[in-house]
Amino acid sequence: MSENQDEQKPGFHFRDLGKMFGGAQSSGRQVGILGALVVIIILFEILTGGLTLDPVNLINLVNQNAYVLILAIGMVMVIIAGHIDLSVGSIAAFIGIVVATAMVNWHFPPIVAFVLGLLIGVVIGAWQGWWVAYVGVPAFIVTLAGMLIFRGANQFFGNSNTITVPDAFTIIGGGSIPDFGPQFGYSNGTLILGLIAILGLVWQEVRQRRTQTLMGAEKAPVWVSVVKVIILIGVVGGATYLFATGRAGTSFPVSGIILGVLVLVYSFVTRNTTFGRHIYAVGGNWRAAELSGVKIKRVNFFVMMNMSVLASVAGMVGVARAGASGPGDGTGWELDAIAAVFIGGAAVAGGIGTIVGSIIGGLVIAVLNNGLQLLNVSIDRVQIIKGLVLLIAVGVDVYSKRQGRPSLIGLLFKSRPSDSGDEPIRANDPLDRPTIEPDGNSPEASSRSQSTTPN
C-alpha cells in the first residue's frame, strides 16, 4: 500500500480500482461485503423475476428492517468497545408497551410519548451502563439480566396484552412523506431526498479529495473519483426512481429517513469526534487507553447508555410499523443486530468495526430474508440459510486475515497479495534502515536495506 507518488505513472492502473470504494485496509472488508450485497440483490432480482426491486417490495424491505438496522448502529459501537448487548430486544419491547400505554390510556400526544420513550431509554441505559462501567460486571451478564428483566417488565406492565397505537404514531414505522407540489406520478418528497443524497455524495467526494491534498496524501487518479461518483449517482438515482414510482401516496419510508439520519450522525460521531476515537481506543487496548488519559469508565457508560436509547427508538419504530405493542415484540432482535454487525466486519474482541459496514451487513440479511420469502422458502429454511451466511461471512474474513489479505474483493484488486512491508524504502545512510517488521504471521525479514547489500 505504499506507492510513492513519484513512482506513480499516469494512466490506468488496475489497483486504482481498489481505491474506488475504500481501498484502505480498514474498509477492505466493507468493499467485500458491499460486493456480496450487490451480488445477492442481482441474484434475487433474477430468481424472483423482478419482484425484489419492485417499489412496493423495496418500501416493505426498508420498513421491515429499519429497526434492526437502528439497533445495529448502537450495537456496533458496543462491540467496538469490546462489549455485547443482549437486552436490546427486551428493552425495545418494554419501551414499546409503555409508550403505547401512554398514548392510549394516558392520552399522551404521540410526540410527547416518543420523548417519554427516549427518556426511559436513557434511564435504562444509565442503569445498565452503571453496572458495566462502574461496578465492572461484564456486559454479557448485565444485558443477559436486562434481557430477562425488561422482557418480564414488558409483560408485567402490559398484562401480556396487545395495545393498538393511534394512527398518528404509525407514521414513524410505516409512513410515507405526504405528497405535495405538482403531480408527475412520482413522489416529490422522494425525488428531493434523492437529489439531496446525490449532492451530498458529490460534495463528500470533492471534500475528500481536498482533504487528501491538504494532507499531502496519495490520491486516486481523477478518473477513479469520476467513475466512482457516476456509479454512486447511478445507484442513488436508480433507488430514488424506484422509491418514487411506488403506489400513489407512498414514498421513501419515514423509518428509512430516521435510519438515514442516525447513520449520518453516528458515522460522524465514530469517525470524527473524540468520543468516537475513545470507543475504538478502549476496545483496541483499554489499558493503553487508560494510560493515555482516556476515561474508560465514562466511555463504557455512554456506549451502553447510547445502545439503550437507540433500542428505544427501534422499539417505537417497530411498534409504529406493527400498529400495536405486544408481549412478544422484539424477540430475537438483539441477535439480528449482532449478526449484522459481525457480517459487517466487526471483531469479536473489539476495536474494529464501522457503522456503514454494519448497515451493509444488516442489509445483506434483510435482502436475503426478503428474497427467500418472495421465493416462498419456508421460515425454517430461511433461518438455516441466515445462520450459514453469518458463519461463512465471518469465516471468510478470518481466513483472509490469516492469509494477510484484506478481503476477497480486495484480493481481486490488489496486485500483490501481502500488504505488509513489501515495499523497500530507500535508505540514505546506514542508520536509515527500513525496519518494518510485521507481527505474527507476516514475514519477519522485510527490512532490506538497498544501500548495505546490493540485490
Added chain:
Amino acid sequence: MTPPENEFPTILEMRSITKEFPGVKALENVSIRVAAGEIHAICGENGAGKSTLMKVLSGVYPYGTYTGEIIYQNAPVRFRDIGQSESAGIVIIHQELALIPQLSITENIFLGNEPRSGGVINWVEAHRRAIELLARVGLTDDPDTKIKNIGVGKQQLVEIAKALNKSVKLLILDEPTAALNEADSQHLLDLIVGLKARGIASIMISHKLNEIEQISDSITILRDGRTVETLNVKRDGVDEDRIIRGMVGRVLEHRFPERTPHIGEVFFEVKNWTVQHPLVAERLVVKDSSFIVRRGEVVGFAGLMGAGRTELAMSIFGRSYGNFISGELFKDGKLIQARTVAEAIDNGIAYVSEDRKALGLNLLDDIKDSVVAAKLSKITRASVIDHVEEHRVANEYRKSLRIKTPSVDEGVNKLSGGNQQKVVLAKWLFTDPDLLILDEPTRGIDVGAKTEIYGIIRDIAAQGKGVILISSELPELLGVSDRIYTIFEGAITNNIPASEADPETLLKSMTSAKKKVTVQ
C-alpha cells in the same frame, strides 16, 4: 562442504536456506553449522532473519516452503510441523513463554506429553518426574504451584524443564533473558552452560551481547537475511564491538551520543512517596521515596526487576499503579495534583511504558491515530477531530523522529519494535510534557534504533525538559543519564552523579538498603 573446525562432531547443519515471503526474501542462502555440545549464538538486528531461520528449523515453516537442506545428526530431515522436530529432539523456547498460567508446574511440564497408564494420566508418576526435572534446572518449588504464582525467571526454567522432559538434544532459546533481571539471567545462563556439559547443544538468539560473549562458543551473524560470518569466540577473541560491527556492517563509534548537558534548576520534586501493592495491602511497593529532577537533566533509575521502579513511575503518573498512600508532587515549587492520568498529562507529565504492546499502543490503530491519542484535544475543535491537522502532526513526528514507514496511515502493528517505540515517544512528545518518564525505552529493539532513541532523549533534554530514564541495562544508564538514583525494595538507596558512578557501585546500591540518602 567445509571440513569441521571444531573438535566436536556436527549436530546440525542448515545449508543454503532460502525462505521467501510474498514480495520479500526473508532468508537468502543462509548456512549455519552447530557442533554437538556447543552454545551457538545467532546475532543480527531486528528483521535480520533470526526468528525466521529458527522457524524453518523447528518446522513452523514446513518442508517445502523453503529451499535448502537441513542435516541433523548426519541425516537430512524434513520437518513438517513442530511435533516432528520435537520428537527429533529439537525444542524451541520462545520469547513469549508458552506456559498456561492457571495450570500447575507439573501440568505444564507434561502438557501434551502426559505420562499415561491405560489412557488415564498417571499423576503420581508425573509428580515424581516433575520434581526430578525441576531439580535438574535448579528449582525447588512445589510442582503443584500454579505457573502464575512464580516469577518470570522461574517460568523460564520450567520451560527448560519441559524441554528436558522431551529428551532435548538441541535447545533453541529466543531472547531467553529479555524479561529477566540480572540474577535470574545469570542463573539461566549458568544452566545453559550446565546443559552443554551434559551434551545438550543450544542455539541462542539474544540482543544482550554481553551474555553472548560470556557463554557462547561460536556466533553466526545474520544481516538482511544473509549469513555475514561465523565467529569462533575463543579463537577469534570476540568482544561486543566485534559482534556489533558484524551486525551493522560498520563500526558503531558512539553508541551513546555525545552531549553537553545544560542543567537548569530543580523543577520537579517528589516528596515522601509511598504506594501500596494493589492486591496485598500490607506490602509497600514504594516506600517514602523522595527525589528531584532539574530542567535539562536526564535522571536514571537503577534497580533490579521488582525493586519498584515501574511502580514508582506509574503511581506518579496519575496513580496508575497500586494504592496511593502518601506523598506530594511539586512542579516549579508548587504543589500539584495528579490523581488521574488526565491530570498528570495536564500537569506535563508523560510516561512511556516498558510494555509497548500491552500498555503503550493500541496495535489496531494506525500511526497517526496513535501519535495523537494522548492529547486529542490539541487537534479537535468542539471535540470534532481535524483530520488534516492530525495528518500534519503525525508526519511532523515521522520526520523528526525518523519513523520508518511509507505513510502515517500504516498500522502500527506493521512497524518494527524500534519504530513502534518511536511512535510511542511521538505520542508522549505530542502532549508537550515537561517531565518525560521513559521506562525501559530500548527494550527489545536493535542496536541502531537504540542509538536513535538515545539521540531523541538528548534532544528532549536539550529543550529544557526533564527526563527520567528507567533501565535494566547499566551501560545505558551510565551512558545516557546525568545522575542516577538506585532503588532497592521500593526505597531509594543512592543518588550518584553519572560521572562518578560505575556498574559496581550501582549494583551494590541496587542490592542493599542504605540508611540515609541525600536528596540533592
